[in-house]
Amino acid sequence: MRKLVFHPERCTGCRACELACSFFNDGVFSPTRSRIRVVRIDEEGVDVPVGCLQCDSAPCMLVCPSPLAMYRDEGTGAVMINVDACIGCRSCMLICPFGAINHDPEKGFCYKCDLCGGDPECVKWCFTKAIEYVEDEDLRRAKRSEVAEGAAKVMLEAARLVKPGRG
Amino acid sequence: MPKLGGYAGQLLHVDLTNGLVKKLPLSKEACELFIGGRGRDAKTLFDQVPPETDPLSPSNVLCLSTGPITGLLGPTTGRVNVAAKSPLTGIYGNSNAGAHWGAELKYAGYDGIIVTGKASKPVYLYIEDDLVELRDASHLWGKGTYEATRILQRDHRGYDTRVAAIGPAAENGVLYGSLIFDYWDAAGRAGMGTVMASKNLKAIAVTGTGSLSVADPKRYAEVVRDAWQAVLEDPGFQTQEHAALGTLVVLGLGNAQGWLPTRNFRETVFELADEVSGEAFRDRFSTRPAPIPAGRACLSCPNRCKRFGRVTSGKYAGTKGSIEFEGAAAFGPKCGVGDLAAVFHAYMLSNDYGMDCISCGNTIALFMELHEEGILSHEDMDGLDLHFGSADAMVEAVHRIAKRQGKVGELGGLGEELAAKRIGRGAENYVSTVKGMGTIGTDPRVAKGFGFGFAVASRGSDHLRAHPVFEMIRYPPGVAEELFGAKEAGELGKYEGKVRLVFFHENMAAVTDSMGTCRFMHASFYAEYPIPEVLAKYVKPRGPVHSIKYHEWLSAATGLNFTYEALMKAGQRIVSLERALNVRFGVRREHDTLPKRFLKQPVPTGPFKGEVFSEEMLNKMLDEYYDLRGWERETGLPYEESLIELGLADVADDLKRRGLAATRIKGEEASPRKGRR
Numbered sequence: 001m002r003k004l005v006f007h008p009e010r011c012t013g014c015r016a017c018e019l020a021c022s023f024f025n026d027g028v029f030s031p032t033r034s035r036i037r038v039v040r041i042d043e044e045g046v047d048v049p050v051g052c053l054q055c056d057s058a059p060c061m062l063v064c065p066s067p068l069a070m071y072r073d074e075g076t077g078a079v080m081i082n083v084d085a086c087i088g089c090r091s092c093m094l095i096c097p098f099g100a101i102n103h104d105p106e107k108g109f110c111y112k113c114d115l116c117g118g119d120p121e122c123v124k125w126c127f128t129k130a131i132e133y134v135e136d137e138d139l140r141r142a143k144r145s146e147v148a149e150g151a152a153k154v155m156l157e158a159a160r161l162v163k164p165g166r167g
Numbered sequence: 168m169p170k171l172g173g174y175a176g177q178l179l180h181v182d183l184t185n186g187l188v189k190k191l192p193l194s195k196e197a198c199e200l201f202i203g204g205r206g207r208d209a210k211t212l213f214d215q216v217p218p219e220t221d222p223l224s225p226s227n228v229l230c231l232s233t234g235p236i237t238g239l240l241g242p243t244t245g246r247v248n249v250a251a252k253s254p255l256t257g258i259y260g261n262s263n264a265g266a267h268w269g270a271e272l273k274y275a276g277y278d279g280i281i282v283t284g285k286a287s288k289p290v291y292l293y294i295e296d297d298l299v300e301l302r303d304a305s306h307l308w309g310k311g312t313y314e315a316t317r318i319l320q321r322d323h324r325g326y327d328t329r330v331a332a333i334g335p336a337a338e339n340g341v342l343y344g345s346l347i348f349d350y351w352d353a354a355g356r357a358g359m360g361t362v363m364a365s366k367n368l369k370a371i372a373v374t375g376t377g378s379l380s381v382a383d384p385k386r387y388a389e390v391v392r393d394a395w396q397a398v399l400e401d402p403g404f405q406t407q408e409h410a411a412l413g414t415l416v417v418l419g420l421g422n423a424q425g426w427l428p429t430r431n432f433r434e435t436v437f438e439l440a441d442e443v444s445g446e447a448f449r450d451r452f453s454t455r456p457a458p459i460p461a462g463r464a465c466l467s468c469p470n471r472c473k474r475f476g477r478v479t480s481g482k483y484a485g486t487k488g489s490i491e492f493e494g495a496a497a498f499g500p501k502c503g504v505g506d507l508a509a510v511f512h513a514y515m516l517s518n519d520y521g522m523d524c525i526s527c528g529n530t531i532a533l534f535m536e537l538h539e540e541g542i543l544s545h546e547d548m549d550g551l552d553l554h555f556g557s558a559d560a561m562v563e564a565v566h567r568i569a570k571r572q573g574k575v576g577e578l579g580g581l582g583e584e585l586a587a588k589r590i591g592r593g594a595e596n597y598v599s600t601v602k603g604m605g606t607i608g609t610d611p612r613v614a615k616g617f618g619f620g621f622a623v624a625s626r627g628s629d630h631l632r633a634h635p636v637f638e639m640i641r642y643p644p645g646v647a648e649e650l651f652g653a654k655e656a657g658e659l660g661k662y663e664g665k666v667r668l669v670f671f672h673e674n675m676a677a678v679t680d681s682m683g684t685c686r687f688m689h690a691s692f693y694a695e696y697p698i699p700e701v702l703a704k705y706v707k708p709r710g711p712v713h714s715i716k717y718h719e720w721l722s723a724a725t726g727l728n729f730t731y732e733a734l735m736k737a738g739q740r741i742v743s744l745e746r747a748l749n750v751r752f753g754v755r756r757e758h759d760t761l762p763k764r765f766l767k768q769p770v771p772t773g774p775f776k777g778e779v780f781s782e783e784m785l786n787k788m789l790d791e792y793y794d795l796r797g798w799e800r801e802t803g804l805p806y807e808e809s810l811i812e813l814g815l816a817d818v819a820d821d822l823k824r825r826g827l828a829a830t831r832i833k834g835e836e837a838s839p840r841k842g843r844r
Contacts, residue, residue: 009455012471014464015267019240022378023388029239030274030378039326040267042350043317045454045463045475045489125240127399127469 001077002133004113004120006049011130013040013047017122021113024121035102035113036122036131049131051122052100052113054079060092060101060112076118083109171198172382173235173724175273179299181292183366184225184284188299193278199727200814203234203278205261206681206741208250209748211281212259213818218751222254222358223340223365225285231272231331231371232279234683235725238270238379238466241391242398242694242715243685245270245466247348253357254365255342255526255582256603256627258752259745260357263631263680265465266349268329274375286367293323294373304369309335311519312347315370324374331371334521336569337364341580343526347518351473351489352465355523357604357626382726390719397694397713398469402702403640404692412445413462413474414492417608418499419444424639424659425773426613428606429500430555431532432599432764435610436773439505445474447507448490452476463489470687476511483512490514496608497528502535503555510558513565520569529605530579530586531564533597542592549573599765601628602758611765613775614638616656616665616672619788622759623669625745633672634690638665642693643705650701660775662784666791674738675717681741682721689715696731740813743796743805747818750827756803759789799829806831 018034026033036051058079064070068085070092072078081092086109093101093110101112113120115133123133132139170176171193180189201207208230215228229251236244247269253260272280275294289308290301307315316330329349337344337360344360345353354360363369381387398404408416421427422440429437441447453476455462462471477487486508494514504510517524535553537543545552551567553560553575566572568579578586583605587594599606604627611618620633637647637657644654647664651671656664675689689695693702696714703712718734721727729737746754760766761780770778793800797809807828810819822828 012462012464012468014466014468014471016240016467016469019467023240023384026378027384028378028380030376032274032376033378040349041326043313045351045477045487047463125395128471 002118002135003054003077004051004115004123005132005134005139006051007130007132008046008048010128011038011047011049012128013038015040016125017049017131020121020125024116033102035100035111037099050098050100052079052096053098054113054115059095059097063091063095065089065091073114076115078115079112080114081110081112083107083111086110171195171235171725171727172380173239173721174198174203175276175278175377175379177277179277179280179294181280181282181301182284183282183286183290183301183368186286186301188301190277195727198235198725200737201741201744202678202681202721202737204232204237204246204248204681204683205250205263205677206737206744207279208232208248208261209259209741209744212250212252213744213748213821215283216252218753220252222252222257222260222362225283225366227252227362227365229282229359229362229366229368230279231282233269233273234681235721237683238273239381239724240467241684241720242395242688243465243468243470244683245468246680246683246685247272247354248680249346249354249359251359251362252752253359253603253626254361255358258602258627258754259625259748260359260362261626262345262354262356262359264346264348264352264354265468265685266329266352267466268331268348268352268373269683270466271329271373271375273379274377275373276375276377280371282363282366282368284366289367289369291319291370291372292368294371294375295324296374296376307332307369308338311335312521313350313519316347316350319370319372323372328372328374330373332521333360333363333369334519334569336517336520336522336580337361339569339571339580340364341522341568341571342582342585343523345518345521345523347521351518353518353524355525356629358523360521381724383723386719387723390716390723393713394694394715394720395469397699397715398688398692400713401692401694401699404470404694409470409472409687409691410462412449413472413490415445415448415474415490415495417492418495419446420639421496421609422500424613425770425775426610426659427500428496428599428608428610430503431501431529431536431597432606432610433536434772435613435770435775437500437503437505440500442505443495443499443507443510448474448476448511451507452478452511454487465685468685470685470692472687478508478511481508483508486512486515488515488518493608494524494528497525497532498561501528501532501608502561503532504558504561505556506558509562513562516562516565517569520565522569525607526582526605527565527568527579529599530568530583531561533583533587533594534564534575534579536597537590537594540597542594542597543590547590548575551575596763599628599762601761602626602754604628606762610770611761612770612778612780613659615660615662615780616668618761618765618780619665619785619792620669620672622761622785622789623792625742625749628761631686632676633669634676634686635665635668635672636691637668637672637693642702645705646698646701650698660778662781662788666788666795670792670795673742674735677738677741678717678734681737682717684717689717736813739796740815743798743810743813744815744818746796746798746805747810747815747822750804750822751825754803756789756793756801759803760785802829804829
């Protein structure tokens with residue numbers, strides 16, 4: 001099962017993801033409507049993408065009082081909101097630890113990231129790969145390899161097989 | 168009027184004298200003629216600012232404008248334009264910045280703000296969607312731009328509030344005060360911040376939660392995908408130099424190519440360039456070192472040219488911020504300073520004080536040279552030991568200028584040209600200004616396209632009217648010949664083809680500044696139609712050719728129908744409108760020139776040793792340029808007929824009434840008044 005993964009250290013803060021999300025889902029350009037947001041901490045030069053992580057024990061699903069309003073998509077694993085059954089109480093929004101659930105006051109329902117049905121638009125517009133849509137195992141393998149390559153470099157440097165350097 | 172796509176649909180008129188805010192609808196005709204941003208602002212100034220207006224009086228008008236593309240998805244949609252009559256130059260002034268402020272203004276529901284009058288006490292403008300209020304700013308007045316921004320974010324919607332603020336330098340009357348957007352992005356040139364300060368307006372804080380829609384979403388998605396792909400495939404973008412080092416990459420390049428202004432333009436090669444280069448910044452201060460592929464970006468930009476860094480040790484420990492080439496060039500090579508921490512510190516200080524880093528660095532460099540030449544004595548500088556390379560004195564001078572402290576501060580706040588006039592004793596021979604504006608970090612004796620651009624630019628010696636980077640990068644000569652009529656158009660040190668090079672770039676720049684997109688996409692990278700298509704004839708492409716088709720982009724967004732030709736004509740219209748505005752402010756042919764240093768004094772060292780910008784060539788180029796523009800050769804006044812042809816009949820009428828329009832009709836001699844400046 002693939003998941004959305006956010007890498008703040010790669011994020012440039014360009015917010016193309018926000019615009020792609022609102023445009024391809026809602027037909028408008030509106031960061032407020034976007035299901036993914038980038039918080040730009042300008043003073044420190046840091047940008048952090050924040051969005052739904054499709055939690056396994058999703059608090060939003062647990063807290064939702066309307067029996068048919070929330071379910072998990074079996075294909076993508078996304079936590080879904082059935083807007084016809086949503087009563088717009090915003091309990092999910094209040095309990096979400098990531099502030100990742102939106103509320104549409106005009107239409108009277110909540111809405112959230114549905115992984116665009118398994119082909120997330122935000123990922124397509126992120127050119128530094130700060131947002132990835134990957135299998136857990138691929139992510140872990142990449143991290144493992146990175147750590148191993150670092151260790152290998154140190155070991156080879158210690159054995160004077162390569163010149164020390166910045167890499 | 169049916170609502171146009173892309174635009175928010177209304178402007179804010181803020182009358183500070185009476186504390187009144189009005190919402191004005193956009194007119195479709197104005198959108199068709201001037202697009203938005205820079206084009207709309209020029210028209211507002213033409214209509215509302217009489218030529219005799221004192222730039223620092225309540226009757227000057229300050230415009231902040233976005234374009235129809237600002238805030239949408241696409242390569243580089245974060246730009247905002249600021250315009251007013253400039254207190255530094257006395258002519259048309261404007262400046263452009265990136266970041267996310269402009270888009271936020273549109274999400275709040277406004278395409279632009281027109282500020283008139285003067286508040287009786289310091290205020291700031293707070294905008295949150297429909298709520299638009301002037302609020303007391305007595306707690307912010309006197310504070311630096313960083314602190315003011317921090318306070319306004321804290322007091323409103325945190326990181327979702329975007330702030331444009333001025334600093335103490337502007338409040339103290341430094342003539343090149345800037346507006347700082349979101350901490351690090353400056354609309355620095357031409358003293359727009361000083362105009363804002365003269366109106367007692369400290370900041371504009373915006374939070375917007377609305378939506379923008381486009382006329383044809385399906386076509387829009389196609390056009391933007393094509394545009395984005397064109398950027399990714401551009402040969403310049405593919406080097407990833409901007410992505411790796413930011414705009415500071417240019418410092419090393421300029422030094423290697425021999426056009427890096429050094430010691431107030433005495434030389435063009437700086438022996439300490441490696442100490443203040445992009446690589447040095449990356450290795451010493453970057454908070455995002457390689458291999459992490461991230462600088463910071465303005466809205467929806469794949470280029471991420473903003474380089475964030477922090478000094479962690481030494482006497483400038485704690486200095487942090489976003490560095491760009493121009494500021495680094497001004498405080499580094501131009502001042503002969505090779506201490507990167509000091510350069511970075513001076514640069515960030517000038518932003519915090521809210522003054523243009525280019526004009527500030529240039530002015531200090533001028534003082535250094537005048538001091539070394541004996542024109543300014545030790546006493547004239549209040550004992551400050553300003554000479555080339557003295558980092559400490561440079562940093563101290565930044566403080567004194569911002570505070571207008573002593574003689575350094577008093578003179579320094581006037582900028583190069585006015586300070587030199589005040590000093591006299593031949594000081595004028597050492598300035599780099601055209602029409603009162605100091606020259607940027609590129610030597611016009613070497614880069615002739617840039618140089619010619621400086622001579623004719625509507626806001627004085629500045630690169631961003633044209634930005635003909637084409638002459639610095641290596642495209643096949645056939646491309647240059649096909650586009651600009653001479654293969655030398657792509658070579659440094661050559662005059663051939665440079666007029667058409669500048670003409671093309673100026674038109675394109677006027678268009679994109681008005682749309683709300685960034686210079687780098689069409690004049691640094693060359694992703695715009697028809698350049699990738701022309702390049703494909705000489706370098707076999709790997710797949711289908713993509714390009715940014717600005718005309719289609721604008722059409723899909725707005726619903727207005729722009730052909731390529733119509734869009735290029737809009738560019739010409741905007742440049743001629745700015746000319747008309749400048750003509751009213753007294754600009755004539757004699758002002759379209761370069762300072763003596765570049766015309767008479769040969770480059771002393773480096774690969775272009777011996778080069779000057781030939782006055783004879785400059786005159787020939789002006790003739791050719793005026794012919795292309797439809798301006799009179801003798802005077803530089805626009806022809807009435809060409810203004811009418813561009814759809815500027817009302818502008819032509821106005822000039823005619825003032826006796827400032829040239830005419831091609833025989834027997835009816837134009838009676839151009841001589842320039843006032």
